[in-house]
Amino acid sequence: MGISIANAALRLVSGAFILNSGINKLRLDEASAAGLQQMAANGVPQLGEMEPAAFGKMLSIGEISLGSALLLPLIPSRLAGLGLGAFSGVILASYLRTPGLTESDGIRPTQDGTALAKDVWLAGMAVALIFGRRSTKKAKNKKK
Template identity: 50%
Template sequence: MHPTHLPLRLATGAFILNSGISKLGADEGTAQYLHGAAASAYPALFKDMEPTKFAKLLAYSEISVGAALLAPMVPSTVAGAALTGFGSSLLGMYFRTPSMTLDDGIRPSQEGIAVAKDAWLVGGGLTLLTQGLLGAAKSGVKSGVKSSKKAVRKATPGKR
């Protein structure tokens, strides 16, 4: 993990992990609310799922994303992809729920403000993902240059 990723990974990872842990013991009303929001946004995926099972699935998903962000051995590309996917699913729910946006379909209504802020999760995830990919590409170029230099030295004995 690059040291500059630490603040982003700690802040978002701790928040998402805590959110997931708190949903593990969701009561029936909370489970129905969570399921209702997800089922209306993604009916093909969640319409037929029991609310309590959905709440557990959501809890375990959040715990997984939060733990991936907090674990230093998880590469930034993997943690960033998980965060981007998670944040994108929340923004998908935001854009698919008419009561969450104003008439223009973009700006948040009072009800949508809590979900609209999840755009930061997508931004953070994309930052980790692209920096991880660019870092891997850069190190690949460096190792390729080193290999090329070694090959040139072997091909031209006596010159160093």
């Protein structure tokens, strides 16, 4: 169950970024948590039903957990990729459904939307982690 250098790079970059983000949210004040919750609820409406402080704590713990899972080589890359895919899916859904973050075409970011739209790289990393190893195995089997 080795890990490729390519997967290690994907996991290190995304894991360190998300772990740091989660650690920084440990001391999130209630107003900031409410703002993040409102945006997240655009992507996943059920998140709007939580108390802002509980949402902030859940977000922080979730980011710390995901970042740690990406950094720990004991967690299979596909599993870590699935977690990263779910996380990036919520970010992108929030971006696409929040008024004022996209141009009139509904995809290209406005200046305000660039901060969330740039996280599309996380979705790309998730796809690479989930499917990358499968194509490597197929190529090895064809050589035999």
